[in-house]
Amino acid sequence: MQALMPEPQIYVERTLALIKPDVIDKEEEIEDIILRSGFTIVQKRKLQLSPEQCSNFYADQYGKMFFPNLTAYMSSGPLVAMVLARHNAIAYWKELIGPSNSIRAKETHPDSLRAIYGTDDLRNAVHGSIRFSSAEREIRFMFPEVIIEPIPVGQAAKDYLNLYVNPTLLAGLTELCKQKPADPLIWFADWLIEHNPNKPRLQQRMTVEEL
Secondary structure, eight states: OOOOOOOOOOOOOOEEEOOOOGGGGHHHHHHHHHHHOOOOOEEEEEEEEOHHHHHHHHHGGGSSSSHHHHHHHHHHHOOOEEEEEEETTHHHHHHHOSSSHHHHHHOOOOTHHHHHHHSSSSSOOEEOSHHHHHHHHHHHHHHTTOOOOOOHHHHHHHIIIIIIIHHHHHHHHHHHHHHOOOSHHHHHHHEEEEEETTTTOOOSSSOOOOO
């Protein structure tokens, strides 16, 4: 009797990343590390928060001794907010950024972003969501227009593929047979990019905005 193998599933998770005000000049370097670490930057914006907005964002830290310094620091200049996506994004991002105290990070995780770009436990260069519920809340805070939907699995995933993915693949493969290009793989990849019905429309220029 042939053993029944479970169908493979890919779960793409999202998390929030912030490049903090004191390392905004290292934005391109940090983004390059993010991309080379297997993340996709789904959304990105540069903005300046007021102290009150920082207080709301870090509401779970309210009452701690460092809270006033934290809100003053995070509102001291523009920052970059990004939604990152990959498998186990929250855990992988936490691993990449390292411990919250940059001094300790330099000792225990010298290759982490906080060890490389951070100064101390306050000016630690980057922010990452610590758990799934935090990621949802923080993404909605920084990107209020985002609709966070559960990723379909099982029959819902099959229905999505049949409705949105398979027709595009069928049209592309049909055209590939007609064209008979010299390099079918490159031709088909270019065709899919050009005819992707869900192609994201990214804003090329970013301006500092008030939240």
